[in-house]
Amino acid sequence: MVGGLSKHTRRLLPALLAVVALPAAVMGAVLVTIPAAAGTAPPALLDTCPPVPSGVGCTLPATPTPTSSPTLSTTPFPPGPPTNLAATAVTTGSVTLTWTASVRGCCTIVGYDIQYTQAFNDIVWQVSLGNVTTATINTLTRASEYRFVVTARDDQGRRSNQSNSVRVVTPVTDTGPDTVPPQAPTDLTATQTGASALLTWSPSxxxxxxTGYNVYRFDGLYISTLLATVTGTSYTVPLPATYNFFHVRARDAVGNLSASAGPVTVYVTGTPSTPPPRPCRVTYTTQSQWTGGFVASVTVHNTGTTAIDGWTLAFTFAGDQRITNAWNAAYTQSGAVVTARNADWNRVIPAGGSTTFGMQGSWTASNAPPAAFTLNGAACATG
Structure with a gap:
């Protein structure tokens, strides 16, 4: 039984005979059996043996050792991450996700949260669910690329680390001869020559x-502009005097698009001869640290002359840190690479203003801070 001791007892029925064994020296080697009197209480069981000199052989039954049932830990720690996240039944507007339930931590798991982002977009969507291991998201758009992760939460509000991520590409149609998008191109590179760059990639x-490849320019925030559709695996792009981001998607005859290759970043050398002033500055502060854990804050300063409407901060830990929870920002982590995105209430950073988010995490070998940050694709100063 759980939460108590398991104990077994035996009782004597009145109809049973009481058997008393006495040594031969006492009873003249006569063995007497005495029936239990009707209506009288049964004889008590002996719980001790006669003295050793009596010559009576005696072996008492072993007394069971009480065993405690497992006690669940009440030390505050979150659930384990969900595992085996997979996508099935992908349509033009939906996907069904399944995963393996998390292992509980200190407290009861009450539900799961699905976070997903669209490629080359700065919006993070979140769907909160009950204690289930499958869900269907019905808010997708056709021919689009998404990334999904799942976290568990317990009845005290603690959240697990993220599950494995799943990339989903919706088809352009749910009917017809072809509803399967191509595989993504690979090995996208950019070779700059003056004010242009040659993009090359491996075929899909x-x-x-x-049937072809779409070449896009990305503004670093949420707008991708189609530059060309080509049949080969190379394209020459013009380079304005700024940072340039490009990505490529394969397409088939009915218009299905693959996941993206890229982005690749190219900065124009020449005029201007030096990069423009960095539009941001990031201050990373380790507020507390202990063996195996830390709390840190990150302040993003807008050093530009215009407001930043929507932000995505990327950085790479210099140690082996793993974020376990964060506040004032949504985050994803792959290895040492972290991407943090604004919450609804701190989406806009005014010119000369700043916003701060925090995180708690674990580490084993090193808690060295990140050395560099990019905000919406642009490098930031530090300190």
Missing amino acids: TDNVGV
């Missing part, structure tokens, strides 16, 4: 056939 594959 498709269940029917790849």
Whole structure:
């Protein structure tokens, strides 16, 4: 039984005979059996043996040792991450996700949260669920690329680390001869020559056939502009005097698009001869540290002359830290690489203003802070 001791007892029924064994020296080697009197209480069981000199052989039954049932830990620690996240039944507007339930921590798991982002977009969506291991998201758009993760939460508000991530590409149609997008191109590179760059990539594959590639310019926030559709695996792009981001998607005959290759970043050398002033400054502060854990804050300063409407901060830990929870920002972590995105209430950073978010995490070998940060794709000063 759980939460108590398991104890077994035996009782004598009145109809049973009481058997008393006495040594031969006492009873003249006569063995007497005495029936239990009707209506009288049964004889008590002996719980001790006669003295050793009596010559009576005696062996008492072993007394069971009480065993305690497992006690669940009440030390505050979050659930384990969900595992085996997978996507099924992908349509133009939906996807069904399944995962393996988390291992509980100190407290009862009450539900799961699904976070997902669209590629080359700065919005993070979150869906809160009960204690289930499957869900269908019905708010997707056709021919689009998404990334999903799942976290568990307990009845005290503690959240697990994220599950494995799943990338989903929705088809352009749910009917017809081809509803399967091509595989993503690989090995996207950019070779700069003056005010232009040659983009090259390795070809994609498709269940029917790849007919071309879409080449996009990304503004570093949430706008991707189609520059060209080509049949080969290279394209020359013009380079304005700024930071330039490019990515490529394969397409098939019905218009299905693959996941993206890239982005690659190219900065124009020449005029201006030096990079423009950095539009941001980031202050990373380790507020407390103990063996295996830390709390840190990150302050993002807008050093530009215009407001930042929506922000994504990327950095790489110099140690082996793992974030376990964060506040005032949504985050994803892959290895040492962390991406933090604004919450609804701190989306806008005015010119000359700042916003701060915090995190708690674990570490084993090193808690060295990040050395560099990018805000919406642009490098930031530090300190």
